[in-house]
Amino acid sequence: MDPIKLGIQLRAARETRGLSQQAAADALGVPRTAVTQIESGKRSVSTLELTKLAECYRHPVSHFFREAVEDENEDVLVALHRIVPSLKRDSEVREQIDRCVSLCREGVVLEKILGLGPRTGPPVHNVRVPRTAGQAVTQAEQLADEERYRLNIGNAPLADVSELIGSQGIWASGIELPGHMSGLFLRHPSIGLAILVNASHPRGRKRFSYAHEYAHALFDRERTISISSTDNSAELVEKRANAFAAAFLMPRNGVSEVLRTLDKGLPARHEQTIFDAASGGRIQAEFRPPARSQRITYKDVALVAHHFGVSYQAALYRLKSLKYVSQSASGGLLDQEHFGMRYLRLLNKLDELENPEQRQYWDRELRSEIAHLAIEAYRREDISRGRLLALSKTLEIDGKALLILAEAAHEG
Numbered sequence: 001m002d003p004i005k006l007g008i009q010l011r012a013a014r015e016t017r018g019l020s021q022q023a024a025a026d027a028l029g030v031p032r033t034a035v036t037q038i039e040s041g042k043r044s045v046s047t048l049e050l051t052k053l054a055e056c057y058r059h060p061v062s063h064f065f066r067e068a069v070e071d072e073n074e075d076v077l078v079a080l081h082r083i084v085p086s087l088k089r090d091s092e093v094r095e096q097i098d099r100c101v102s103l104c105r106e107g108v109v110l111e112k113i114l115g116l117g118p119r120t121g122p123p124v125h126n127v128r129v130p131r132t133a134g135q136a137v138t139q140a141e142q143l144a145d146e147e148r149y150r151l152n153i154g155n156a157p158l159a160d161v162s163e164l165i166g167s168q169g170i171w172a173s174g175i176e177l178p179g180h181m182s183g184l185f186l187r188h189p190s191i192g193l194a195i196l197v198n199a200s201h202p203r204g205r206k207r208f209s210y211a212h213e214y215a216h217a218l219f220d221r222e223r224t225i226s227i228s229s230t231d232n233s234a235e236l237v238e239k240r241a242n243a244f245a246a247a248f249l250m251p252r253n254g255v256s257e258v259l260r261t262l263d264k265g266l267p268a269r270h271e272q273t274i275f276d277a278a279s280g281g282r283i284q285a286e287f288r289p290p291a292r293s294q295r296i297t298y299k300d301v302a303l304v305a306h307h308f309g310v311s312y313q314a315a316l317y318r319l320k321s322l323k324y325v326s327q328s329a330s331g332g333l334l335d336q337e338h339f340g341m342r343y344l345r346l347l348n349k350l351d352e353l354e355n356p357e358q359r360q361y362w363d364r365e366l367r368s369e370i371a372h373l374a375i376e377a378y379r380r381e382d383i384s385r386g387r388l389l390a391l392s393k394t395l396e397i398d399g400k401a402l403l404i405l406a407e408a409a410h411e412g
Contacts, residue, residue: 004041009064011039014059018236029057039093057231077101078187082223086178096185097196099394100363102192103370104171106394110192110373113382119169119192123150126220130236137321140243141252143218146370149359155254157308161210162365165195170217174199174206174362178229178331183209185216185226193217199362204311206357211245216255218244248317250308258307262300263293265324296325301333302340306349314335371402378406 008164014024021039025032028049034145037043045053056059077098081088088094109120123141130136148154151164158164162172171194177183181203183197195217197209209228216226220237232238259265274283296319305315316333319325344350374391377383383391388406 003044007041008040010045010053010057012038012129013059013064014054015059015131016235016237018130018133018234018239019056024053024056028052030354036141037088055286064345067254076186076224079188080186082209083225084181084227090178091297093176093178099197100171100173100175100194100366101186103173103192103366104194105374106391107370108190108192108372109381110377113377114373114380120239121170121193121221121404122218124148124170125218126216127219130240133236135238135244136236136240139219140215140240140245142252144244144247147218147248155251155257158207158249159256161214161249163209165210165214166365168214168217169193170195170214171366172210173197173301173366174357176200176362181229182228183213183228185213185223185228187217187224193221196219199359200356202311202315203231204305204309207254207309208245208249208311208314211248212241214248215244216240220366233327246314246318246321248303249310250315252322254308255304255322255324255366258304259296259300259324262303264296265294294331298336298340299331301325301341302344304383305340305343312340323347366396370395371397375406375409376401379409381410 014021018030021035022032025035028035032048034043038045038049050061050064054064080097081094088096108119125141132137160288162174165172171192173194175196175198177196177198177200179198179200181198182201183195186194186196195210195213197206197213199206201209212228213226216223216228216237219240220226226237228238228241243309256265274286276283301316301319302312305318308315310318313334316325316330316337320330321328332359343348370391374383374388374395378385378388385403388403389399392402393404
């Protein structure tokens with residue numbers, strides 16, 4: 001392989017892991033300048049060195065020898081099972097992933113039959129891989145604000161994140177994944193863009209996972225597969241996706257508005273200068289809220305979580321990042337999470353936040369999109385009755401009921 005192309009791939013893999021050149025050099029047992037030369041294509045890499053770097057960057061050695069065209073030609077399921085071989089061992093998870101990918105393929109085929117253009121997804125943001133956690137957060141917050149503005153959703157909480165993602169040309173579905181894995185982002189010509197999240201997680205966490213994977217669709221579109229799990233949570237691109245999810249689901253001004261309704265979030269001391277019409281001078285006014293009235297408590301965190309449909313912990317960390325909660329106070333509030341849950345339960349607000357969705361709703365958004373395309377294709381006589389019934393089996397819905405609805409649309 002061309003040493004310059006290999007160097008570029010090695011550098012990208014290192015930056016994705018958030019490692020410095022010195023860290024890579026330490027793994028190889030060579031000076032940092034050697035890594036600089038490798039990444040610029042001025043120094044060859046031995047088989048042993050490449051093996052060590054692949055292990056350090058958590059990629060198979062073959063990853064650095066594949067061209068982009070080869071990735072596009074490789075079946076997406078083959079690529080997924082190669083990258084995450086553990087999925088092969090769990091037959092139920094494998095079957096669910098295979099079924100979701102099959103539905104996405106059916107959707108792409110139906111869109112072509114209907115003469116619809118290829119799914120382009122949301123705008124691509126060619127932002128460089130962050131080099132520091134601070135840079136990752138800055139990129140994420142900026143794009144979250146831009147995306148809310150583009151979607152014209154202001155500071156309001158998002159009602160259905162999967163539906164929003166679907167509206168942007170991305171197939172979205174919940175499936176059962178291993179407990180340590182929160183979601184996947186897939187990009188391939190055969191399916192377009194797809195986001196799959198762990199549906200066994202509580203609703204609040206699941207919503208966060210959808211937003212997290214949406215960040216990969218915006219930032220990391222060049223990847224065929226992005227996996228979010230505890231194994232790679234330290235990577236800067238994962239930290240960026242987490243920061244995006246927090247800012248996208250809980251916008252700064254939206255959090256401020258919620259706190260104002262709770263009479264919280266005001267500064268301990270606020271001064272105002274007022275123009276004096278009589279003298280042409282000024283009047284100084286000072287406002288001090290009652291002592292301890294602005295302290296954020298577990299119930300405030302719980303209400304912020306409920307308002308935005310996220311977990312207690314996600315709400316707490318967002319309040320901390322926005323400086324409403326101090327480092328010292330955050331530990332105590334985290335310990336009081338059970339009080340926050342009891343408070344929401346008392347108000348009958350907990351079930352929708354903390355419980356997982358029922359299984360029949362996991363892939364509701366994906367199935368509804370495919371069913372819509374199938375009925376439309378049947379109405380236009382682009383697919384046969386038999387094809388429609390075959391699709392109903394893939395969708396796992398009543399074929400007779402789907403046919404009745406399709407006939408009604410055809411007659412209308």
